[in-house]
Amino acid sequence: MQDAITTLINTSDMQGKYLDDSSLDNLQNYFRSGDLRARAAMSVSANASKIVTKTVAKALLYTDITAPGGNMYTCRRYAACIRDMDYFLRYATYAMLAGDPSILNERVLNGLKETYNSLGVPVGATVRAVQSMKEVASEMLGAEAGQEMGVYFDHICSGLS
Numbered sequence: 001m002q003d004a005i006t007t008l009i010n011t012s013d014m015q016g017k018y019l020d021d022s023s024l025d026n027l028q029n030y031f032r033s034g035d036l037r038a039r040a041a042m043s044v045s046a047n048a049s050k051i052v053t054k055t056v057a058k059a060l061l062y063t064d065i066t067a068p069g070g071n072m073y074t075c076r077r078y079a080a081c082i083r084d085m086d087y088f089l090r091y092a093t094y095a096m097l098a099g100d101p102s103i104l105n106e107r108v109l110n111g112l113k114e115t116y117n118s119l120g121v122p123v124g125a126t127v128r129a130v131q132s133m134k135e136v137a138s139e140m141l142g143a144e145a146g147q148e149m150g151v152y153f154d155h156i157c158s159g160l161s
């Protein structure tokens, strides 16, 4: 896993240079938003199950997916879906704190699409659910923190698409 700082340092080190102006700008933005990121992470962890429950209500309940024949039908599969949504939320929060998506690539997205396809988990519906979670999180955390989180929800969606 990487974070905004190690990514910038590694890039400079590869070129054998000090951080250039644009890297320093990036670094300053990262530090400036540090307090916001920490507060967003606290508020996600205090509201995680609420965020997931609201998202499921908004995006998945009373659709074909939860009805007989749908991929979330049966308690086992329903619970697997909720658990996956919780993984997405938790790892998006880690990535948001790190200011870098690599933890999502390594621990969540790696092989996920293939796993979903082989189990018949609908990828399109999952992407729509993650987009709903982005909206729910933004409503609960406020626009600024929601925007920081939104970057990583979008990253999950493009990794699945």
Ligand SMILES: CCC1=C(C)/C(=C/C2=NC(=C\c3[nH]c(/C=C4\NC(=O)[C@H](C)[C@H]4CC)c(C)c3CCC(=O)O)/C(CCC(=O)O)=C2C)NC1=O
Pocket (backbone or CB within 6 Å): 065, 070, 071, 072, 076, 077, 078, 080, 081, 082, 084, 085, 087, 088, 107, 108, 112, 115, 119, 121, 122, 125, 126, 129
């Ligand atoms: C930490 C990283 C990590 C991730 C991301 C992860 C995902 C993951 N989700 C799975 C299953 C699943 N995922 C879903 C999810 C859904 N079905 C739907 O219709 C909805 C759209 C969607 C929820 C949004 C379901 C229903 C299953 C069970 C499928 C089955 O066994 O038939 C499986 C197969 C094994 C299992 O059932 O546990 C994995 C590996 N596992 C991990 O360790």
